[in-house]
Amino acid sequence: MTILDGKKVSNDIKNEIAEQVSVMVANGEKVPHLAAVLVGSDGASMTYVNAKVKACERIGFKSTLIELPEHTTEAELLEKIAILNTDADIDGFIVQLPLPKQIDEQKVLMAIDPDKDVDGFHPTNVGRMALDLPTFLPATPYGIMELLERYKVETSGKNVVVMGRSHIVGRPMSILMSQKRKAGDATVTVVHSRSKNLEAITKAADIIVAAIGISEFLTGDMVKEDVVVIDVGITRVPDTTKKNGYRLAGDVHFESVSKKASYITPVPGGVGPMTIAMLLKNTLLSRERHNAK
Numbered sequence: 001m002t003i004l005d006g007k008k009v010s011n012d013i014k015n016e017i018a019e020q021v022s023v024m025v026a027n028g029e030k031v032p033h034l035a036a037v038l039v040g041s042d043g044a045s046m047t048y049v050n051a052k053v054k055a056c057e058r059i060g061f062k063s064t065l066i067e068l069p070e071h072t073t074e075a076e077l078l079e080k081i082a083i084l085n086t087d088a089d090i091d092g093f094i095v096q097l098p099l100p101k102q103i104d105e106q107k108v109l110m111a112i113d114p115d116k117d118v119d120g121f122h123p124t125n126v127g128r129m130a131l132d133l134p135t136f137l138p139a140t141p142y143g144i145m146e147l148l149e150r151y152k153v154e155t156s157g158k159n160v161v162v163m164g165r166s167h168i169v170g171r172p173m174s175i176l177m178s179q180k181r182k183a184g185d186a187t188v189t190v191v192h193s194r195s196k197n198l199e200a201i202t203k204a205a206d207i208i209v210a211a212i213g214i215s216e217f218l219t220g221d222m223v224k225e226d227v228v229v230i231d232v233g234i235t236r237v238p239d240t241t242k243k244n245g246y247r248l249a250g251d252v253h254f255e256s257v258s259k260k261a262s263y264i265t266p267v268p269g270g271v272g273p274m275t276i277a278m279l280l281k282n283t284l285l286s287r288e289r290h291n292a293k
């Protein structure tokens, strides 16, 4: 069994990007600038956004964190987005999800200039991804593709089961892996909360991408020998033995599934760090595109 070490691979990628940034600096060019908008004070979102900002600092990017209160109105957020769209210094920005109830998420995502949409969530970029045109790939699916590619996991002709149909992970993952591309060319099945005979489907899978947000849902008896397992889940599970009162659990019951798997991602240290690395890669790409204009 091989651990797909997202922490290590993401560090490799960050070092590669840092190298490119130092060349930019040496040439007197502008460095990439990422902005992140955080509305409210959701604990997990704060952790993610802070990790993104910290990663920017480490590799030499400029970063701006915009924190707005929980009661921010949709109009106020749209106004902020309009400013970021026109600020020539900012190469890319993200609005951290989920957003408070009073704000229409889709409306917000559609307001982001597709040229600065480094999350790849704008309908234009989703469409471009589906058509296999140059775009910003959403960071989590992009990170999984990169992890599979760097570990040389064979995907061509394999039965891939994507668990979950979210706009951020499941849906794009199913599209990318069925495309003619690196870590693609797979036969993809998407399962979700209404799927029947789940176990028969997961048992036939060569590769499983679990992205349903239910802790330790996928157990060893649901998979075949030598399966490749990608765990996208990250849930806080109460744990009195921990100082902070919780532990992080994925969608995969690691202990039982890892006994059968040929490759598996850990939680934490698997997909999570890859997501951040690919967001940085998208921001670098955006800077290069702006430079070429």
Ligand code: GUN
Pocket (backbone or CB within 6 Å): 094, 095, 096, 097, 098, 119, 139, 140, 168, 275
């Ligand atoms: N919430 C969970 N994952 C993501 C992500 O990749 N981007 C943004 N903006 N919000 C998220």
